[in-house]
Structure formats: structure tokens, C-alpha cells
Amino acid sequence: VTGLPAFVTFLTDFGWAGGYVAACEATMLRIADDLRILHISHEVLSGDVMSASLILARVAPLGPEAVHLAVVDPGVGTSRRPLAVATARGDVLVGPDNGLLLAAADALGGLASAWTLKVPAVRSKAGLPVGEVSNTFHGRDVFSPAAALLAKGTDMQALGSPLDPETLTRLEAPMPSADATKTGATVVIEVDRFGNVGLGLPFDWLPADAAPSHAYAVEIAGEGAPEWTARVVRTYGDLAPGELGLMRDSWGQAALTLNGASAAEFLGLKMGATVTLAPAKEGADEREAN
Amino acid sequence: VTGLPAFVTFLTDFGWAGGYVAACEATMLRIADDLRILHISHEVLSGDVMSASLILARVAPLGPEAVHLAVVDPGVGTSRRPLAVATARGDVLVGPDNGLLLAAADALGGLASAWTLKVPAVRSKAGLPVGEVSNTFHGRDVFSPAAALLAKGTDMQALGSPLDPETLTRLEAPMPSADATKTGATVVIEVDRFGNVGLGLPFDWLPADAAPSHAYAVEIAGEGAPEWTARVVRTYGDLAPGELGLMRDSWGQAALTLNGASAAEFLGLKMGATVTLAPAKEGADEREAN
Amino acid sequence: VTGLPAFVTFLTDFGWAGGYVAACEATMLRIADDLRILHISHEVLSGDVMSASLILARVAPLGPEAVHLAVVDPGVGTSRRPLAVATARGDVLVGPDNGLLLAAADALGGLASAWTLKVPAVRSKAGLPVGEVSNTFHGRDVFSPAAALLAKGTDMQALGSPLDPETLTRLEAPMPSADATKTGATVVIEVDRFGNVGLGLPFDWLPADAAPSHAYAVEIAGEGAPEWTARVVRTYGDLAPGELGLMRDSWGQAALTLNGASAAEFLGLKMGATVTLAPAKEGADEREAN
Numbered sequence: 001v002t003g004l005p006a007f008v009t010f011l012t013d014f015g016w017a018g019g020y021v022a023a024c025e026a027t028m029l030r031i032a033d034d035l036r037i038l039h040i041s042h043e044v045l046s047g048d049v050m051s052a053s054l055i056l057a058r059v060a061p062l063g064p065e066a067v068h069l070a071v072v073d074p075g076v077g078t079s080r081r082p083l084a085v086a087t088a089r090g091d092v093l094v095g096p097d098n099g100l101l102l103a104a105a106d107a108l109g110g111l112a113s114a115w116t117l118k119v120p121a122v123r124s125k126a127g128l129p130v131g132e133v134s135n136t137f138h139g140r141d142v143f144s145p146a147a148a149l150l151a152k153g154t155d156m157q158a159l160g161s162p163l164d165p166e167t168l169t170r171l172e173a174p175m176p177s178a179d180a181t182k183t184g185a186t187v188v189i190e191v192d193r194f195g196n197v198g199l200g201l202p203f204d205w206l207p208a209d210a211a212p213s214h215a216y217a218v219e220i221a222g223e224g225a226p227e228w229t230a231r232v233v234r235t236y237g238d239l240a241p242g243e244l245g246l247m248r249d250s251w252g253q254a255a256l257t258l259n260g261a262s263a264a265e266f267l268g269l270k271m272g273a274t275v276t277l278a279p280a281k282e283g284a285d286e287r288e289a290n
Numbered sequence: 291v292t293g294l295p296a297f298v299t300f301l302t303d304f305g306w307a308g309g310y311v312a313a314c315e316a317t318m319l320r321i322a323d324d325l326r327i328l329h330i331s332h333e334v335l336s337g338d339v340m341s342a343s344l345i346l347a348r349v350a351p352l353g354p355e356a357v358h359l360a361v362v363d364p365g366v367g368t369s370r371r372p373l374a375v376a377t378a379r380g381d382v383l384v385g386p387d388n389g390l391l392l393a394a395a396d397a398l399g400g401l402a403s404a405w406t407l408k409v410p411a412v413r414s415k416a417g418l419p420v421g422e423v424s425n426t427f428h429g430r431d432v433f434s435p436a437a438a439l440l441a442k443g444t445d446m447q448a449l450g451s452p453l454d455p456e457t458l459t460r461l462e463a464p465m466p467s468a469d470a471t472k473t474g475a476t477v478v479i480e481v482d483r484f485g486n487v488g489l490g491l492p493f494d495w496l497p498a499d500a501a502p503s504h505a506y507a508v509e510i511a512g513e514g515a516p517e518w519t520a521r522v523v524r525t526y527g528d529l530a531p532g533e534l535g536l537m538r539d540s541w542g543q544a545a546l547t548l549n550g551a552s553a554a555e556f557l558g559l560k561m562g563a564t565v566t567l568a569p570a571k572e573g574a575d576e577r578e579a580n
Numbered sequence: 581v582t583g584l585p586a587f588v589t590f591l592t593d594f595g596w597a598g599g600y601v602a603a604c605e606a607t608m609l610r611i612a613d614d615l616r617i618l619h620i621s622h623e624v625l626s627g628d629v630m631s632a633s634l635i636l637a638r639v640a641p642l643g644p645e646a647v648h649l650a651v652v653d654p655g656v657g658t659s660r661r662p663l664a665v666a667t668a669r670g671d672v673l674v675g676p677d678n679g680l681l682l683a684a685a686d687a688l689g690g691l692a693s694a695w696t697l698k699v700p701a702v703r704s705k706a707g708l709p710v711g712e713v714s715n716t717f718h719g720r721d722v723f724s725p726a727a728a729l730l731a732k733g734t735d736m737q738a739l740g741s742p743l744d745p746e747t748l749t750r751l752e753a754p755m756p757s758a759d760a761t762k763t764g765a766t767v768v769i770e771v772d773r774f775g776n777v778g779l780g781l782p783f784d785w786l787p788a789d790a791a792p793s794h795a796y797a798v799e800i801a802g803e804g805a806p807e808w809t810a811r812v813v814r815t816y817g818d819l820a821p822g823e824l825g826l827m828r829d830s831w832g833q834a835a836l837t838l839n840g841a842s843a844a845e846f847l848g849l850k851m852g853a854t855v856t857l858a859p860a861k862e863g864a865d866e867r868e869a870n
Contacts, residue, residue, distance in 0.1 A: 007319070009312070015773035017623035019635035022589070025618055026643030029587070033644050038315055043307035046774050047840075055309035062430070063316030064323050074840075077815025135815040137830030140642070193305035194336050235367025235425040250427030260337075260364075297609070299602070328605055333597035345599035352720070353606030354613050483595035484626050525657025525715040540717030550627075550654075 006032065006151050007066035011040040011056055012139060013047060014071070020137070024069075024144040031126050031148035038063065040070075047074040049100050050171055051271065054189060057103035058251055060091065068104060069147040070095040077135035080169070082117040082142050084150065084160050092156075094147045096138075099171035114168060115160030122146045122159050188264075188273045189253070195262020197269050198255045199277075203248035207279055216246050217281070218256065220267060221274035228267065229280050230256055246277070296322065296441050297356035301330040301346055302429060303337060304361070310427070314359075314434040321416050321438035328353065330360075337364040339390050340461055341561065344479060347393035348541055350381065358394060359437040360385040367425035370459070372407040372432050374440065374450050382446075384437045386428070389461035404458060405450030412436045412449050474567045478559050479543070485552020487559050488545045489567075493538035497569055506536050507571070508546065510557060511564035518557065519570050520546055536567070586612065586731050587646035591620040591636055592719060593627060594651070600717070604649075604724040611706050611728035618643065620650075627654040629680050630751055631851065634769060637683035638831055640671065648684060649727040650675040657715035660749070662697040662722050664730065664740050672736075674727045676718070679751035694748060695740030702726045702739050765856045768849050769833070775842020777849050778835045779857075783828035787859055796826050797861070798836065800847060801854035808847065809860050810836055826857070 008028060014020040021042045028035055040059050044052045052072040060068050073080075073096040081097040088109030093101040094117075105111040119142050123130045126145035133141045146159055184207060190198030206216070218228040230246040231239070239245045239259035244266075249255035254277070256263045269275065298318060304310040311332045318325055330349050334342045342362040350358050363370075363386040371387040378399030383391040384407075395401040409432055413420045416435035423431045436449055474497060480488030496506070508518040520536040521529070529535045529549035534556075539545035544567070546553045559565065588608060594600040601622045608615055620639050624632045632652040640648050653660075653676040661677040668689030673681040674697075685691040699722055703710045706725035713721045726739055764787060770778030786796070798808040810826040811819070819825045819839035824846075829835035834857070836843045849855065 007323070009316070011309075013773075015623075016619075017621055018770065018772050019591075019621050019639045020772070022618060022620040022639045023642055026589070026639055029618065030642060030644050033587070036319075038312060038319065039306075040312040041307055041309050043305075059309045059312045059316055062313055062320060064320050075817050078817035134830035135827070140830065190308065192308050192310070193303075237365050237368035247425070250424035250430065297613070299606070301599075326609075328602060328609065329596075330602040331597055331599050333595075349599045349602045349606055352603055352610060354610050480598065482598050482600070483593075527655050527658035537715070540714040540720065 006035050007038060007064055008035055008147050008151050009038045009040050009056075009060060009063065009066050009068045010042075011044070011052055011059075011068070011070040012042045012072060013044040013052065014042050014139070016042055020139070023137075023140045024071075027140050027144040028148040028151075031145060032152040035148060035151055038066070044072055045271075047072065048271070049074075049098055051190070053100050053103045053171055056093075056100070057107040060093075060104045061089075061107045065090045067091070067147045067151040068093045068101075069143055070100050070104075071139040071143055072096075072100055073098065073138065076138050081163070082119065082138065082146070083163075083168075084115045084117055084146060084156060086112040086114075086156065088112050092150050094143050094150065096143075097169050099169050102168065102170060103173075111165055113156075114163050114165045115156055116163050117142060117146050117160045122149065125149055125154060125158060183276070184278050185274060185276045186254070188269050188271055188275065190255075191264040191269070191271060194257075195264045195266075196249065196255050196257045197264050197267065197275075198249055198251070198253050199275060201254045201277070202252055203254045204252070206254055206277065215280040216277045217279070218244070218246075218267075219276040219278070220269065221276070225268075230277075233257075236260075296325050297328060297354055298325055298437050298441050299328045299330050299350060299353065299356050299358045300332075301334070301342055301349075301358070301360040302332045302362060303334040303342065304332050304429070306332055310429070313427075313430045314361075317430050317434040318438040318441075321435060322442040325438060325441055328356070334362055335561075337362065338561070339364075339388055341480070343390050343393045343461055346383075346390070347397040350383075350394045351379075351397045355380045357381070357437045357441040358383045358391075359433055360390050360394075361429040361433055362386075362390055363388065363428065366428050371453070372409065372428060372436070373453075373458075374405045374407055374436060374446060376402040376404075376446065378402050382440050384433050384440065386433075387459050389459050392458065392460060393463075401455055403446075404453050404455045405446055406453050407432060407436050407450045412439065415439055415444060415448060476544070476565055476567070478554075478561055478563045478565065480545075481554040481559070481561060484547075485554045485556075486539065486545050486547045487554050487557065487565075488539055488541070488543050489565060491544045491567070492542055493544045494542070496536075496544055496567065505570040506567045507569070508534070508536075508557075509566040509568070510559065511566070515558075520567075523547075526550075586615050587618060587644055588615055588727050588731050589618045589620050589640060589643065589646050589648045590622075591624070591632055591639075591648070591650040592622045592652060593624040593632065594622050594719070596622055600719070603717075603720045604651075607720055607724040608728040608731075611725060612732040615728060615731055618646070624652055625851075627652065628851070629654075629678055631770070633680050633683045633751055636673075636680070637687040640673075640684045641669075641687045645670045647671070647727045647731040648673045648681075649723055650680050650684075651719040651723055652676075652680055653678065653718065656718050661743070662699065662718065662726070663743075663748075664695045664697055664726060664736060666692040666694075666736065668692050672730050674723050674730065676723075677749050679749050682748065682750060683753075691745055693736075694743050694745045695736055696743050697722060697726050697740045702729065705729055705734060705738060763856070764858050765854060766834070768844075768851055768853045768855065770835075771844040771849070771851060774837075775844045775846075776829065776835050776837045777844050777847065777855075778829055778831070778833050779855060781834045781857070782832055783834045784832070786834055786857065795860040796857045797859070798824070798826075798847075799856040799858070800849065801856070805848075810857075813837075816840075 085093040186201040189200045230244045233245040375383040476491040479490045520534045523535040665673040766781040769780045810824045813825040
């Protein structure tokens with residue numbers, strides 16, 4: 001792992017307000033002052049490893065080869081392992097062993113090797129006091145120094161011990177399983193700022209017999225939840241104001257959308273909610289949201 | 291348009307949370323890894339083209355020559371044109387044809403030429419699959435590649451077709467019209483984080499006969515809205531706590547302010563609300579907010 | 581003050597939304613286009629000089645030598661002085677004379693010299709119109725130009741006049757006073773995004789006789805406020821869900837925490853609230869939060 005470009009992408013749930021993001025960035029720049037840091041997001045919901053995993057897997061492949069530092073780490077200070085994961089594309093992922101990094105590793109060509117960071121080695125190579133490691137802020141004390149060292153070309157062998165990838169903690173996949181194709185049941189994997197509802201179902205996997213109405217019945221899990229009809233459209237502007245639409249989102253997933261309003265709010269949908277899509281019956285009303 | 295410095299400013303309504311800003315930044319850095327990206331704001335209200343236009347026109351002239359990438363684009367995926375606009379100062383503006391770019395073009399010395407981006411040419415020059423353009427995220431798929439290519443010196447002719455500037459979509463001006471000088475009626479063009487209310491009226495255009503009280507009556511449109519008196523002051527610190535003031539804001543506009551509290555909240559004013567200012571009658575009470 | 585590395589850290593209460601942060605950054609980059617800008621935070625609560633002072637003192641020493649630009653400035657436009665403060669480590673702090681800079685100066689090895697910025701000199705050296713200084717946005721008009729000039733190596737003598745450090749405005753210390761060791765009374769100096777409550781009391785100063793229960797009684801000032809018991813733990817993961825803990829936070833301070841929920845919300849604690857800690861009596865119930 002030498003000759004890496006000195007890019008570090010950085011993703012956390014720290015929020016910008018309190019200076020915690022900057023504490024990590026400052027630590028990295030003190031170790032390698034020519035690093036270029038690309039902030040992916042620091043506004044992931046506290047402890048939402050699954051959303052962070054999805055965002056990282058989406059963004060990392062778009063950019064240049066980099067060290068990807070990701071810290072959403074509810075288990076900080078416990079025995080969960082600090083990781084560095086090399087990928088086939090040549091990137092390195094740094095973060096906790098809680099499943100956060102693995103979807104991105106897949107998206108970067110697959111995992112090439114995995115390492116447990118040796119904290120004293122990282123601290124020592126970074127010129128930091130070996131014993132001064134907090135129990136609650138490994139972003140600053142362990143992961144940022146490791147990311148900076150790897151980005152400046154320090155050999156992985158000097159910082160970690162190889163581990164068996166089979167032992168890595170994995171998330172339940174936030175992305176679709178094949179079951180979705182059979183039953184049409186899927187989960188909400190994203191609610192974006194505009195209120196669009198991303199589903200764990202690639203648009204191309206939708207049951208194809210929605211013609212001639214080109215609409216799907218949308219059933220939301222939960223007692224008494226109403227059923228809606230969503231028309232298949234290409235983009236927001238194809239919808240009448242207040243009309244519910246179903247489209248291929250910018251990541252290829254099926255997504256529910258309202259023109260000019262929040263579909264998530266209208267439908268009462270949050271991350272992880274279950275939604276079932278089925279071709280709408282002919283003649284079904286296309287109810288409008290407003 | 292050659293020899294541009296490799297600065298890209300970046301303004302959207304995407305919010306930082308979901309990784310959409312970073313998806314664009316990563317895309318640009320993959321095309322030109324020495325770009326320097328200056329984030330103007332990504333917290334513009336969803337679809338608020340007018341506010342974004344004002345912010346861009348204010349910030350762009352303060353910095354070095356740059357490519358200014360701005361994406362507030364409710365019409366993404368429809369027939370609205372993707373634009374690049376060259377300015378007299380030497381900057382290039384990139385974004386949708388919905389009026390977003392034109393106030394900044396004026397502030398950068400005026401429009402020199404305007405171009406419709408040819409999406410296949412942009413994709414191809416950027417080394418991206420020509421056909422893989424989403425319907426909903428042209429920020430990543432069209433505008434970021436175009437901005438990166440222009441910032442690294444790609445010739446505009448290779449990326450777009452010249453268009454007649456007369457055909458560009460224009461916003462109703464968010465900045466003052468001359469009418470304001472006659473009637474004193476103006477609109478709220480900004481509510482800042484401190485609750486200061488920026489008005490679409492240059493401070494120097496205020497009717498000048500406010501002496502000797504140096505105060506203005508503030509009438510807010512809407513049935514039953516009370517009338518307030520605002521004293522002309524230089525800065526926040528010249529006001530008593532809870533006193534309403536009128537001052538020249540940092541952009542030269544007239545602005546309403548409360549010392550230590552939100553004038554917008556106190557007066558119930560939002561973007562676009564109508565406010566009428568007139569010299570206060572002598573002896574008028576200067577009501578205090580608290 | 582020559583040969584400074586061209587890093588500028590930047591801390592304000594402007595928020596990102598309105599373009600005010602970018603207006604400053606653009607101004608700096610126009611003066612020195614090779615500056616590297618590290619954003620510490622722009623989401624400090626409006627006018628919260630004390631929190632900003634603490635954040636700056638925590639982050640600045642972690643990074644490389646830099647010019648640290650900090651603008652939380654409720655007194656902008658009044659007679660409060662614009663400052664530049666050189667530190668023993670070789671950093672320079674730039675901002676208003678309201679106490680904001682001094683904790684960071686201490687953390688950077690102590691104050692070496694202090695200067696009042698001469699606004700016309702700053703403007704002139706920066707190539708900006710000398711007279712065009714707003715009354716409300718010295719971040720853009722005075723402090724950013726000064727920071728950029730200092731970062732590119734302009735001599736301090738050319739930009740300011742030396743002043744007597746004894747005349748600098750000081751904050752009441754946000755950090756602990758020795759009184760805390762005697763009475764156990766302390767104040768809330770931080771509420772982080774996870775709801776952890778940082779106290780103005782170094783963890784090592786806690787009265788040491790909490791054994792054998794290893795728990796502290798937590799008394800919150802205010803009529804009728806209940807008393808809680810907090811168990812001393814190393815990290816979040818050592819707590820049962822809903823259990824209240826007391827731990828050494830990542831800055832060495834005593835902090836109250838709940839596993840998986842906001843301790844601040846649960847305890848009703850805000851910045852500046854008074855909390856008294858005393859060793860829990862043996863046999864005291866360890867009440868749980870949920």
C-alpha cells in the first residue's frame with residue numbers, strides 16, 4: 001500500500017458544531033500537512049452505522065483512490081477492533097469493526113486484505129504519546145493518525161496485524177436481497193433532504209407487469225396504514241403537484257417521491273420502514289396527496 | 291476560456307447529510323485531482339433559486355477567478371437546459387437554466403457568452419459512460435463533470451453550443467427595483483442566522499427625511515399586523531436590548547435588527563414578505579420589543 | 581512572525597447557510613490563493629463566545645502551526661478592538677477583543693505578543709478599498725484580510741500596533757477553577773451531539789473516596805430538581821441501556837453520559853447549569869434513567 005494519492009475522505013456522525021470533526025482533521029494535518037481531505041458527511045444520525053455504510057459505498061467509488069476514514073462508532077472504547085481494510089481498487093478504509101466499511105469495500109472492487117490496527121504502533125509512528133488514548137474519541141486518537149499515516153504511504157504491516165476477513169462484523173445488508181423480487185416487500189434505506197424515499201429495491205427488479213397503468217400500489221406496513229398508488233415517472237417534473245410518483249433514483253434504486261413536497265412526511269415513512277409494491281390494478285384510483 | 295485557476299466554488303440545496311455534496315466533489319476530483327473546491331453553501335432551502343442566486347452574486351466576486359458550480363434545480367430531468375456562462379471578469383458559471391446564475395454573472399462584470407452544455411460531450415471528455423445519466427442528479431452526472439473540465443482548462447466549444455443570452459430564463463429580481471424609492475414598499479430578501487431581516491432596498495435609497503427622530507415606521511403587510519418604529523443605527527451594539535433598529539447591512543441593503551434577539555421572529559417576517567418603511571412622525575413612540 | 585505555514589483555521593457562529601463563511605474564505609483566497617483553510621466550526625450558538633473559546637483551545641493545538649481566525653463577535657462595529665495575538669508555539673490568533681482568543685493562546689504555549697489591528701493598514705495591504713468597511717461584518721472586511729496577510733507572511737508590525745496584554749478582555753474561565761475540588765460544584769461547559777454533558781471539572785479532580793460503590797451523587801441546581809446517581813465507567817459501552825454514567829471525556833473532563841440516549845435531555849441540563857458531584861453513600865440506589 002504505497003504510492004497512494006494523499007486524499008482522505010472523512011465520514012462521521014459527529015456533527016460539525018463542537019469541533020470534533022476539526023480535531024480529527026487537525027490531527028491528520030499535523031501528521032501529514034499535504035493531505036487533501038474530502039468531507040463526505042458528518043451529519044449522519046448518531047450511531048446510524050447502516051446509513052453511513054450506504055453513503056460511503058455510494059460516494060467512495062466516484063472519487064480518486066483514497067484513504068476513507070469513517071467513524072460511526074457506538075462501541076468506542078469496548079473490545080470492538082479498529083480496522084484498516086485494503087480494497088482491490090487500491091483504496092484503504094479505516095474505521096471500527098462494526099460493519100461500517102464493508103459495503104464500500106465491495107463497491108471498491110472487493111476486499112483485498114483486512115488488518116487490526118495496533119494502537120501503540122499507530123500512535124508511535126504518528127509521533128503521538130503512546131499512552132494518551134481516550135476511551136471515547138478514537139476518531140482523534142487512533143483512526144485519524146492511522147488514516148494520515150496510510151495516506152502518506154506508511155506500510156500497513158507497520159500499523160496493523162492481518163486478520164481473517166471471515167471474522168469481520170457484518171451489517172444486515174442495507175441494500176436489497178433477492179426476496180424483494182418475489183414479494184415486492186422492501187425497506188426504506190434513505191430519506192433525502194427533499195423527502196424522497198429510497199427503497200432497498202433496484203428499480204429494475206420491480207415486477208414488470210405494471211402496464212397499462214404504469215402505476216404501483218404502495219402498501220405501508222402497520223395497522224390501519226392506508227394504501228397509495230404511485231405512478232412511474234422519470235423525474236420530479238413529470239408529476240402534478242401533490243401527485244405521488246415512483247422512479248429510478250440517482251443510485252438505481254426505486255424511490256417514492258412527491259412533486260414539491262416530502263414523500264416521507266406525507267407517507268409517514270422513516271428509515272427501516274417496510275413498504276410493499278405491487279402493480280396497481282387496472283382502474284385503480286390514483287389518489288393524490290393533496 | 292483557458293488558463294483559469296483551478297478553483298471551483300460550489301453552491302447547492304442538497305444539504306451535507308446524505309453524501310450528495312461529496313458525490314459531486316468526488317466526481318470533480320476524479321476528473322481533476324488538483325482542483326480546489328470552495329463550498330459556498332449547501333443549506334439553501336430546497337428549491338429556493340432566488341436566495342441561492344443572491345448568495346452566489348454576493349460571494350463569487352469576493353474570491354479569485356473560478357468556475358462557479360451552482361445546483362438548485364427543481365426542474366432536473368425536464369427540458370430545462372444545462373448551462374455554462376462565461377463572464378467579463380473571466381469566471382465561468384455552471385448550472386441549470388432557471389435564473390440561478392444571472393445575478394452572479396452581472397456581479398462578475400456581466401455575461402460574456404452563454405452555452406448549452408452538450409451532455410454526451412461532457413460525459414465523454416470526462417471519461418464517464420455517456421449513457422449513464424440519471425434523471426434526478428445532474429449535479430453529479432452533468433454539472434460536476436462540466437465544472438471540473440472547465441476548471442482544468444477544457445475549451446468551452448468542446449463542451450457546449452453557444453446560445454442566445456436573450457433566451458435565458460430570468461428570475462424576478464430579488465434585488466430592489468426603483469419602485470422601492472417612491473413608495474417605501476420592499477420585500478424581505480434574506481433572514482440570516484441571527485434573525486436580521488435583509489430588505490430588497492439599498493440603504494442609500496431610503497427616504498432621507500427621517501430626521502430629527504432618525505427613525506422609520508415599519509409597516510408589515512397583512513391584516514392586523516402592528517406597526518413598529520425602528521431607529522437608524524450603525525451596528526447591533528448601538529441598540530438597547532430589545533430595541534428595534536434599521537441599519538445598512540454588510541451588503542449595503544437596509545436591514546431590520548434587534549439587539550440580542552431575532553428581528554425576523556419578533557416581527558414574524560419570512561423571505562418574500564412585504565415591508566413598507568416611512569419616516570416616523572415626530573413624537574412617535576419608539577416601541578420596544580421586550 | 582515570518583515563515584508561517586499557510587494554514588488558516590476558521591471558527592465562527594455564522595452558520596453555513598447564508599454564504600457568510602464562504603464570503604470570508606473567498607476574501608482570504610483572493611489575497612493568498614495558496615492558503616489551506618481548516619473549518620473548525622461555524623455552528624457555534626450565536627454569540628456564545630465561551631463555547632467558541634473552549635473549542636478553539638481544544639482544536640488549535642492538535643494541528644500544525646497556523647493562523648487561527650475566530651469570529652464570534654456580538655460587539656462588531658463598536659469600539660471593541662480587532663486583535664492579532666502571537667503565541668509561543670508560533671501560531672497567530674486573529675479575532676475580536678472579547679476573550680475569545682485567550683484560552684487558545686494559553687493552549688498554544690502562552691501569549692507572546694498582542695496587537696491591535698490597524699484597519700486601514702490591513703485593507704490597504706490586502707488591496708481592498710480602505711474606506712469600504714461595513715459596521716456588521718468585520719469577519720469579511722477586517723479579520724479575513726488580516727488572517728490571509730499574516731498567513732502569507734506579512735509582518736505583524738505592518739498590520740497592527742502592539743498593546744499591553746494586561747488590557748485584553750478576558751472571559752470568566754469556562755474551564756475549572758480550583759473551587760470545584762472543594763465543593764464538588766461545577767458547571768456544564770459542553771453538551772455534545774450525543775447529549776453527553778461535559779463539566780468544568782477535570783476528571784482527576786473528583787473527590788476520590790467514591791469507592792466502594794464507584795458512584796457519585798449528581799445534584800442539579802434548581803428548586804425541586806431530583807438527585808441522580810451516576811456510576812463511574814470507562815466508556816459508553818460499559819453502561820446498561822438507560823443507566824447514567826460518569827466518565828473521563830476525551831478532553832480529560834468529567835462528563836455525564838447515558839448509553840444510547842441524551843444525558844443532557846434526560847437531566848434537563850444546558851450550558852452553564854450548575855451540577856454538584858459527591859461520592860454516593862453506600863447502599864444508595866443507582867436509579868436508572870429508563
